[in-house]
Amino acid sequence: MNDILIMIIVSFGALFIxxxxxxxxxxxxxxxxxxxxxxxxxxGVGLTLLGLAMYFTKTNITTNVFAIIIFLFLTAPISxxxxxxxxxxxxVPLWKKTKIDEIKGKYDSSTHDLLSGFxxxxxxxxxxxxxxxxxxx
Amino acid sequence: xxxxxxxxxxILPILSLAVLLVxxxxxxxxxxxxxxxxxxxxxxxxxxxxxxxxIIYNMPSFLxxxxxxxxxxFLSTVAFAYYLxxxxxxx
Numbered sequence: 001m002n003d004i005l006i007m008i009i010v011s012f013g014a015l016f017i018x019x020x021x022x023x024x025x026x027x028x029x030x031x032x033x034x035x036x037x038x039x040x041x042x043x044g045v046g047l048t049l050l051g052l053a054m055y056f057t058k059t060n061i062t063t064n065v066f067a068i069i070i071f072l073f074l075t076a077p078i079s080x081x082x083x084x085x086x087x088x089x090x091x092v093p094l095w096k097k098t099k100i101d102e103i104k105g106k107y108d109s110s111t112h113d114l115l116s117g118f119x120x121x122x123x124x125x126x127x128x129x130x131x132x133x134x135x136x137x
Numbered sequence: 138x139x140x141x142x143x144x145x146x147x148i149l150p151i152l153s154l155a156v157l158l159v160x161x162x163x164x165x166x167x168x169x170x171x172x173x174x175x176x177x178x179x180x181x182x183x184x185x186x187x188x189x190x191x192i193i194y195n196m197p198s199f200l201x202x203x204x205x206x207x208x209x210x211f212l213s214t215v216a217f218a219y220y221l222x223x224x225x226x227x228x
């Protein structure tokens with residue numbers, strides 16, 4: 001009975017990982033590909049590791065497995081955000097059918113500071129002064 | 138069908154196919170960022186393959202390597218992103 005449950009869970013995990021791989025290959029844009037690696041693959045690996053935790057029912061191994069799962073679930077969104085932000089600044093092109101680009105023109109191309117769109121005039125001037133000072137020296 | 142046979146003859150080929158598809162994207166990848174996330178996904182699938190091998194051979198000590206893989210995947214992605222952005226800024 002336990003074996004069948006492990007089979008089902010590991011099969012779902014492998015299926016999610018296969019779909020993530022197909023999505024990474026077929027998606028048309030770098031920013032769409034990030035969403036695949038950060039959601040489907042993380043869920044697939046989490047399910048596979050859960051099957052492993054059900055196979056070895058000792059406390060020390062189960063703790064180790066859950067540590068890996070929590071670490072993956074914490075770090076996958078962070079790394080996806082970091083690489084997506086860096087790629088946008090470097091200039092990785094968007095898909096040609098992209099309708100809306102919400103942060104276009106809202107970041108400083110030299111300091112890489114993002115603007116919220118709700119800054120007052122004074123705050124914008126302060127930022128401008130800070131940016132100009134290193135250039136004058 | 139025992140659990141070991143099922144994992145060996147059905148799950149491992151599926152995971153191998155996934156690795157192959159990701160590797161095609163790693164070779165094709167138009168930009169460096171595509172290659173970085175392909176590498177990240179390759180390591181993540183590697184964790185899953187280690188988990189399946191650990192069930193097949195009944196060796197829970199393989200899990201330590203899976204943990205180190207998870208650490209390396211995160212660190213390498215963040216380091217690549219950092220140097221990608223830094224290199225652009227200094228131009």
